[in-house]
Amino acid sequence: xxxxxxxxxxxxxxxxxxxxxxxxxxALTWLVALLLLVVTSAVLMVVVLRGEEAQEADRxxxxxxxxxxxxxxxxxxxxxxxxxxxxxxAQTGPPAPRPALGGPWWQxxxxxAFHGWVPAGATLPADTVARGQAPALQTxxxxxxxxxxxxxxxxxxxxxxxxxxxxxxxxxxxxxxRFVGDYVAAVPLDRLLADALPGWFLQDHRVALATxxxxxxxxxxxxxxxxxxxxxxxxxxxxxxxGNQALLAPRAFFAVAMVCLAGMLLALVRLWxxxxxxxxxxxxxxxxxxxxxxxxxxxxxxxCAWDRDGHLLHVNQxxxxxxxxxxxxxxxxxxxxxxxxxxxxxEQGDEFEQLRQxxxxxxxxxxGRVLQLRHRDGQPIxxxxxxxxxxxxxxxxxxxxxxxxxxxxxxxxxxxAARQQAQLEASGRLVAVGEVAxxxxxxxxxxxxxxxxxxxxxxxxxxxxxxxxDDIVPVLERIEGLAEKTGRVIQRVNAFARRQEMTRxxxxxxxxxxxxxxxxxxxxxxxLAVDLPPGDGPVVPADAMLLEHALRNLxxxxxxxxxxxxxxxxxxxxxxxxxxxxxxxxxxxxxxVSDSGPGVPPEQVATVFDAFSSHRPGGMGMGLAICRSIxxxxxxxxxxxxxxxxxxxxxxxxxxxxx
Numbered sequence: 001x002x003x004x005x006x007x008x009x010x011x012x013x014x015x016x017x018x019x020x021x022x023x024x025x026x027a028l029t030w031l032v033a034l035l036l037l038v039v040t041s042a043v044l045m046v047v048v049l050r051g052e053e054a055q056e057a058d059r060x061x062x063x064x065x066x067x068x069x070x071x072x073x074x075x076x077x078x079x080x081x082x083x084x085x086x087x088x089x090a091q092t093g094p095p096a097p098r099p100a101l102g103g104p105w106w107q108x109x110x111x112x113a114f115h116g117w118v119p120a121g122a123t124l125p126a127d128t129v130a131r132g133q134a135p136a137l138q139t140x141x142x143x144x145x146x147x148x149x150x151x152x153x154x155x156x157x158x159x160x161x162x163x164x165x166x167x168x169x170x171x172x173x174x175x176x177x178r179f180v181g182d183y184v185a186a187v188p189l190d191r192l193l194a195d196a197l198p199g200w201f202l203q204d205h206r207v208a209l210a211t212x213x214x215x216x217x218x219x220x221x222x223x224x225x226x227x228x229x230x231x232x233x234x235x236x237x238x239x240x241x242x243g244n245q246a247l248l249a250p251r252a253f254f255a256v257a258m259v260c261l262a263g264m265l266l267a268l269v270r271l272w273x274x275x276x277x278x279x280x281x282x283x284x285x286x287x288x289x290x291x292x293x294x295x296x297x298x299x300x301x302x303x304c305a306w307d308r309d310g311h312l313l314h315v316n317q318x319x320x321x322x323x324x325x326x327x328x329x330x331x332x333x334x335x336x337x338x339x340x341x342x343x344x345x346x347e348q349g350d351e352f353e354q355l356r357q358x359x360x361x362x363x364x365x366x367x368g369r370v371l372q373l374r375h376r377d378g379q380p381i382x383x384x385x386x387x388x389x390x391x392x393x394x395x396x397x398x399x400x401x402x403x404x405x406x407x408x409x410x411x412x413x414x415x416x417a418a419r420q421q422a423q424l425e426a427s428g429r430l431v432a433v434g435e436v437a438x439x440x441x442x443x444x445x446x447x448x449x450x451x452x453x454x455x456x457x458x459x460x461x462x463x464x465x466x467x468x469x470d471d472i473v474p475v476l477e478r479i480e481g482l483a484e485k486t487g488r489v490i491q492r493v494n495a496f497a498r499r500q501e502m503t504r505x506x507x508x509x510x511x512x513x514x515x516x517x518x519x520x521x522x523x524x525x526x527x528l529a530v531d532l533p534p535g536d537g538p539v540v541p542a543d544a545m546l547l548e549h550a551l552r553n554l555x556x557x558x559x560x561x562x563x564x565x566x567x568x569x570x571x572x573x574x575x576x577x578x579x580x581x582x583x584x585x586x587x588x589x590x591x592x593v594s595d596s597g598p599g600v601p602p603e604q605v606a607t608v609f610d611a612f613s614s615h616r617p618g619g620m621g622m623g624l625a626i627c628r629s630i631x632x633x634x635x636x637x638x639x640x641x642x643x644x645x646x647x648x649x650x651x652x653x654x655x656x657x658x659x
Contacts (some may be wrong), residue, residue, distance in 0.1 A: 005101050006625065018040070030271045040260045057221075061445035064239060065226035068197075072228055072235075075196040079185065080150045080171055083115070087173035087183035092118035111195060113158065113166055115185040120145070124184060130157045137168060137184075143232055144172040145179050152233035155189055155209065163210065164190035167233065189235075202469030210236040270339070292398065300403040302383070305390065310350075312341075322383070322406055332563040343373045354457075370407070370642060382408045447486045454479050456610050484605050504634070507544055509580055509589060510537030522559035531579035536582065538589035540655045542634055548631040553623045554593045554651050561649065583654065594643040605640055631655070 042636050044599070062085065082105055105111050121244055133156045157164035167189055167657035170182040189209050197207060210225065228235040302319030306312055312334035315327045323330075323343035333339050340346065373381040383404040391397040407421050461467040510532045517530050555578065562574035574596050581590040600608055609628045631638050636655040643650040 026274060029272065031126065033267045040263075059171065061224045065224070067201075068207070068226050068237060072192070072196055073230075074168070075192070079169060080186070082106070083169065083171040083183045084173070086115070087117065087171055087181070091175075092171075093503055108195075110188065111191050112186050113186040115183070117181060118170075118184050119181040120179050122181070128186070130159055135577065140168060140170050140232055141182055144170045144182050144191075147175065147231075148172060148578055150231065152230040155235065156234045158186075158188070164188050165645070167192065167235070189293075191369050200362070206240040206242060208238050208240075210238045223422075258293050300405070301319070302406075304404070305399060305403045306402075307399040308397065308527070311335075317538060319404065322381065322404065323373055331416075340374070345372060345374055348372065371404070372410075373404070380408075382407060382411050402606050426591070449480045451479060451482045451486075454482070503543055504541040505544070506539050506543045507547070508536035508539050509591065510535060512544065512548070513537075513551065513578060513580065513591060516548050517555060520552050520559075521557045522576065523563060526559045526562050526574045526576060528555075528559075529575060529577040531577060532581060538657060540589055540634075540657055542655060544632045547634070550627040550653065551591060551593075553627050554653070556594035557623055558593050558597070558649065560649075562595040577643075580651070588654045590655070592650060593652075594646045594650045595648040596643075596646040597648040599642050599647070599649045600640055604651070608640065609638070627653075 001059070049591075050397055107323045116125075116128075116580045118124060122409055123134070123141075129137060133509065136153050136156060140151045145152040151170050153168040153170075155167055158164065158166050165188075166186040168184065168186050170184045172182050173180045193207055222241040224239055226237040226239050228237060251307075297317065303314070303316045304312065304319060305314040312331060315330050317327060320330065322329045325333075325342065330341070330343075333341065368384045368386045371383050371385045373383055375381055384407045385402055385404050387400055387402040389397045392398050392403050454475055457481075458467070459473065461471075514530060514532060517528060520528075555576065558576045562576050576596075577594045579592050581592050582588070583590065609624050626636055631653055634655055636653060639654065641650045641652070642648070
């Protein structure tokens, strides 16, 4: 009978059941407190009483505001009636300073600040109107004529800033449908409020006018605003209730109800926070479990977990696919005492000890180690292994976890890439040898041809006995010079091919260019012109031998292309010109070689410096490539253009003046 398969449960290693039990008991305690507070919540009826009290206060404020509006309107309507009577009297004579009317407006002085008749088309006297108020009063007069009823204006400032604002009233008068004029009166608002409101009302209320000149202070629960809307004017009265208007008993009940409500709310908040914390913890645990499961299913990493004693606790599906064994089979084999793991080679030592040591060593843990496993079919597998300790919430190490990535294919590719890199380096060396051989063939072609010509001519004249001793010496000297030149060419090409460090010394360009141009042989019929500044000219750091090689190649190349001109382009004799120029910023000096040939076509400019790319019959295509390599080794550049006067190609070697 096979041994029982252990059931590894690494998901619950970090759960604290005691903490969960404490949270449960705390929640029950708060629930009991909540039930007790629910019983106490019967006193919330006091809140209803408080609401009724607030509604009663609102109804009282509304009634007071309506009473104020009606009282003031009734008082002002009496004044409108008196002004209508005065308007009729004004047709017979000027109005009396104090009319003999029976109304309450005319019993005491000061109740009417101004009154008078304003005929149609006239305006109020200037001495009765405060500055800036004439437009408002004129609008009032126009309104009475248009609407044929009384109109108000204000509150407006009085003639004296020390007095209260005035309320203006105009009553129109018509005779046989024709507007005759208005009778106008100005009423001080403080006297209006003092005389119109009875004493019993003012015992419980303080009434004041709220104007722009006296901004309203913040209103409390005992203060409210009572608007008085009049035709053409709107008054805002601030009414303050005097004394304590609320009853003590409802407020006491309200305070008790609020205390009970606050306690119940506090208990609810604590219970909600505890429940929410539990829900977040459970959601976090579920998310972590789902995330870990999804990660194990999605990543190709093989994961293994061991306890502190080295017993295998868990392997994922990816590790099973890696070694060809299912996780259940591996766990069954690991539970068998003395049974080695089938995927681990014995020569590598103990698997658990190696991974545990790797988890303890920070350097090894970061870099990982390459191990070799054995597949179920016997094939070796190379893996990159990392390991880390399994640490619980309270800091105790419960085991170790290892991850293994299959790098068998990557190792094979790296070994193949190393072999290909070695082959590539060998090919590069062969290319370098070919470049040196091509350069030698290009450079030695001319001197060897000249040597062959001199030797053949000398041999023919010796055989024919047409030459004396004195004639042989110059020929041999020419042959000796060509041999030395050939040796120097071999030295230059050898040094350039091996990329030896150049010997850069200050070089005066004027004598250097003159010497190279004078020593360069050009085809017959090609005229060479040298345009150099006096003295030594610009001085550049350069290797004279390599730079001479590049300049000589350009001059020879120009001399070979110059005779290929057509009469349509350059009707004169073939010419080559060598000159010195400077850059616009004076940071570089240029050696310019121009010819009267056909020039470089635009489609060939991009390939003219490529190796083995020659557009001249019989050419190897190495001359310009070597020139560019030499100039770039001097941190310079070559520019190609068309000569503006010779109409041929123009090559400019730019060399920096500073090293």
